[in-house]
Amino acid sequence: MSIKVNKVLDAKGLACPMPVVKTKKTMDQIEPGEVLLVEATDRGSLADMKGWAKNTGHQYLGSKEEGDVLYHYLRKSDPSETSEIEEFPHVTSNEELINKLDDESITVLDVREPAEYVFSHVPGAVSIPLGDLEERMGEIDKESEIHVICRTGNRSNMAAQQLAENGFDKVFNVKPGMSQWDGPTENK
Structure with a gap:
């Protein structure tokens, strides 16, 4: 075919x-x-x-x-049938996230591909690639304040919208994301 x-x-x-x-x-x-x-x-x-x-x-x-x-x-x-991708309304900066990293009530959700995550990610970040998010949303605590990060803020924008559409109400898109991250990192 x-x-x-x-x-x-x-x-x-x-x-x-x-x-x-x-x-x-x-x-x-x-x-x-x-x-x-x-x-x-x-x-x-x-x-x-x-x-x-x-x-x-x-x-x-x-x-x-x-x-x-x-x-x-x-x-x-x-x-x-089409629409422009809307900018997710709740955005936080890299600097704001760096200041919250010690807060155990937040979840950092990294939606990049596994190969990107392995080389460098925010300490303690949960890795769920954007393509897997729909099936794996149950792994994320709905009560937590969720900071979604990717390389540039585009995939995280789409992920944040998906989470909000599924009842997550404390979601923030982190911009500009890992491409300009100067906070602590770890690799696995």
């Missing part, structure tokens, strides 16, 4: 958030119903593409992997 592709986007070698940024721009150039193939090497793009499509209303058809390249298939929806 083959999928008819209308446009191919080469996002190989780009890291989050660039594959999604380029996907959004390219999606604006194709017609509703057409299929975009995004070629990416960033492992995080798997969760990013699914999350972006879900949050905008475009259809995520699936992905396949060949060697180091991920091939993501997305179908452009009709404008009546």
Whole structure:
């Protein structure tokens, strides 16, 4: 079975958030119903593409992997089916989170891919990649103040929205995230 592709986007070698940024721009150039193939090497793009499509209303058809390249298939929806990704209203800065790290009543939720988490993360952070969040929400204490972090604030924005939609009411998106984190870190 083959999928008819209308446009191919080469996002190989780009890291989050660039594959999604380029996907959004390219999606604006194709017609509703057409299929975009995004070629990416960033492992995080798997969760990013699914999350972006879900949050905008475009259809995520699936992905396949060949060697180091991920091939993501997305179908452009009709404008009546789509929406812009809203900025999550509750944002906290890296500095504000650093000042709260000793508070045991907070949970730091890292939604990056496992390979990103292993090399450097906030001490005590819980690792649940964005793509796994829906199935693993039960692992997070709803009573806790949750600070969601990723590399740049984009995946954490999508994760924070998902948590809020599922009854978590003390959620904060940490921006700019690990790309500019100068607080304590650990690795596993």
